[in-house]
Amino acid sequence: MHIPDGLLPNAIMIGTNVAAVGVTAFALARIDKNEQRTLVPKASLLTAAFFIISALRIPMPPPLNSVHLLLVALMGATLGWLTFPALIVGLMLQALVFGHGGLSTLGANTLMLGIPALGVHFLFQWARSRQLSGRPLGVLSFVGGFLGVVIAVLLFYGTVIGTLPAEINVELERQATGLLALSHLPIALIEGIFMVLIVAYLHRVQPALLNLHPKQVK
Amino acid sequence: MTALTLTDLHFSYPAVPVLQGIDLQIEPGERIGLIGPNGAGKTTLFHCICGVLAPTKGSVELFGRPVLPGRFHPEVGLVFQYPSDQIFSPSVYDDIAFGPLNMGLPPEEVAARVDQAMEETEIAHLKERAPHHLSGGQKRMVAIAGIRAMRPQLIIYDEPSANLDMRARRSLIGHICASSETVIVSSHDLELVLEVADRVLLLDEGRIVAEGDPAVIMGDQALMLAHGLETPHSLHPHAHVPTAEPHKH
Amino acid sequence: MTALTLTDLHFSYPAVPVLQGIDLQIEPGERIGLIGPNGAGKTTLFHCICGVLAPTKGSVELFGRPVLPGRFHPEVGLVFQYPSDQIFSPSVYDDIAFGPLNMGLPPEEVAARVDQAMEETEIAHLKERAPHHLSGGQKRMVAIAGIRAMRPQLIIYDEPSANLDMRARRSLIGHICASSETVIVSSHDLELVLEVADRVLLLDEGRIVAEGDPAVIMGDQALMLAHGLETPHSLHPHAHVPTAEPHKH
């Protein structure tokens, strides 16, 4: 699910790139310089790990056959604001080394995954402030994983369909977007369950991973 | 019936031959030491025996039945070189139960096997711990317990003493010697091989170049040297090792 | 001037004492072997010497100057146990150049140092390679070259022979013996320690419990046993190792 080069009209292409760069700069500026350095290897190796995990095919009944995890919620929960630089790096490597995605649409793809990830980050920050654990944390994780996919899918199809020529019937557009999003419900469910289990796993084995949030510059 | 029979076993990656015709018979209960330099083909051999890799030629037979690549063969267990590559569950108990659960055993049977495997490896007190927080020696024992719980008749140990300190190594040796399964141990730790193996195989460039009594094979200085190995000190008490070769500058 | 002086060095994690008062002087050019069970505090000691960890008490002095935690001290180099953790650049050349570049050296000097380090470790042919394609022995040498290119006066090797086959181990021993720097080697491979060290330290529970001539310390069976170690076979030619302890069931 990547927006390829060539698809986006001028304004959207420029706007999304500017916005993605802006959010990334903002994310980096929030972290003090020394802290940034300690976070570079962590963010990099985790980005590599996310990349590998997201390539894993999980078997599904036909017609899906198999699905990939999107991992936006997990990225948000572990990397917080660093999700943006991590996504730019990951998507850049994906475009350059493996030829998936695109260069001119780097910004759009980063936003598409980064916005839901950031939402989950806020959700988890709230959970941390309430010191949630056990079942409530599980529910929250499921909601995060599920909504992460739904929002990313809506953003994707919204962009793809919404940017096509205006001569298409608006009502038809809305219906198509809804229908396509609906067809991703099983994936959102899987991702929700995955999120519940993996948060429990990390919580038990390496809780620091769920709390990577850098100190902010005062 | 032999425990393991390899007949003319070949394995190649595209254009890279790894195993070049291995014939081998191992009797039930035997403990085999496998030695040889890195790149000799040991790991590939193990993967063929376990059915992870399909031989390009030849056959593998385990307790009279052919090994089908891609199938699950609980009668053979492989203990990986790095325990962290093998233990991934969030608790020691879950990890050891992983194999028995996949075998479709009933819950009481699973529990009984896990308990027994933990007792044999003396890790019952670690049951609830996360494997990630254990010491190297403990992780090794958890990995072994995870294999033992499947009750394999053949256990393959790949460099089992790597990264262990002497206490952990000693208890590992005790464990291997006390077990009654057929065992294959590959190691650069020749003293360990000497202590546990009944028979030793020397593998180099995908071929078994020598096999026989461990003390005889490993005591043969010319043979060992020809394959990048050194005679273990305990077989070679009087002549001190050559001091390091002069370094080229 | 000593190469390294540790005075009453303490280090604790909250509520967990690791180093409990270490006093040590190492002369320039000495080669020290550090032995002891896992968990004795070896890695923590190294991190204090390099300035990665700040001692909770006591001091570290390197060639007459105090080590300031958090600062860059190119005069000491640490060779990690796992080379993959240490070779973090995407090519061998870039990796070796990393240290010299951070020292702010001019490009010709960087190039000259990288070339020399590659020559000393005999890896010039690997220059353009990606680290993940190298063998264990090659990775070890690349890691060493990355340290040597900074021209440290003290090099610390943490389990350098782990996971090496005998050929690679032998060439590593040759390399260590041929170098003129002050060296500290920690290893469970006591035969290696015996070959390279002038003096040996036995560390246990954060204290140096014995030090002296390698053959004398490691030949003292009672001492070694008391700290979970075994006398190396080459010092102990006549009595064969006890066969494995009976296994408890």
Next chain:
Amino acid sequence: MSGSHLHEQGIDTYAHLKSPLHQWEMRLKIASLLLLILAFALVETVWLLPIMFAITLGIYALSGLPFAFLRSRLTVPGYFILALVIFLPFVAGTTEMATVGPLTIREEGLLQAGLIIGRFFCIFTTAIVLFSTNTFLNAIRALRGLKFPDIMADMVLLTYRYLFEINTLFSTIRTAARLRGFQGNLFAPNTIKTVTSLAGHLLVRSYEQSQQVYTAMVLRGYGTDGAKVYHQKPTTADYLKTALTLITAITLFVLSQVLT
């Protein structure tokens, strides 16, 4: 259950040829070709497509890269974009051109689909030239010279370095799981649980390794700001190529504005 198969071929395979594009100073090359890519992306009329194709194919021919390489890289993303726009000629627009069975082909939709595919082809091909006519490492070095933030460049290099390592680790763990009977069956109740454990384990291992990597980096002076990046000095030929590309990009942009 199967995983990724990372292939490195492609990225540095043709980095050592000696074409005019290979011999173009990296910083200037990146800046120029990125501007050209931007100009392509901004084109909003099909009438410029022939010119764009000519420019793109000209650059590709000059680069000395084999056309089979382009074809192999284009296949997957090509089908993907085709799938996204294939319905356009049937639903978008009011001018009916032809009828195929129950479907009506409309002019506006057809033109729009053509434009999208054309832009995709030109951008994609130019990006391939940009990153295949030099090693990946040199490209990152040059990016630093173009004020790409150091922290991001460090992340790109480390992610790239450990991608392959972590991939190998992942396939080893999966082999270990298979050897203990994990089939990855859809209907086995433990499939999702096991996948989660494998993924969690991979993350924990990566995290632990990152701490070692950080220590190793600091011990070799990471963060001392002592390092300087040295670039080769551009020649007159470099400047000429740059000027030519910039003029092309600007002309294209102006034409596109005039024609739209």
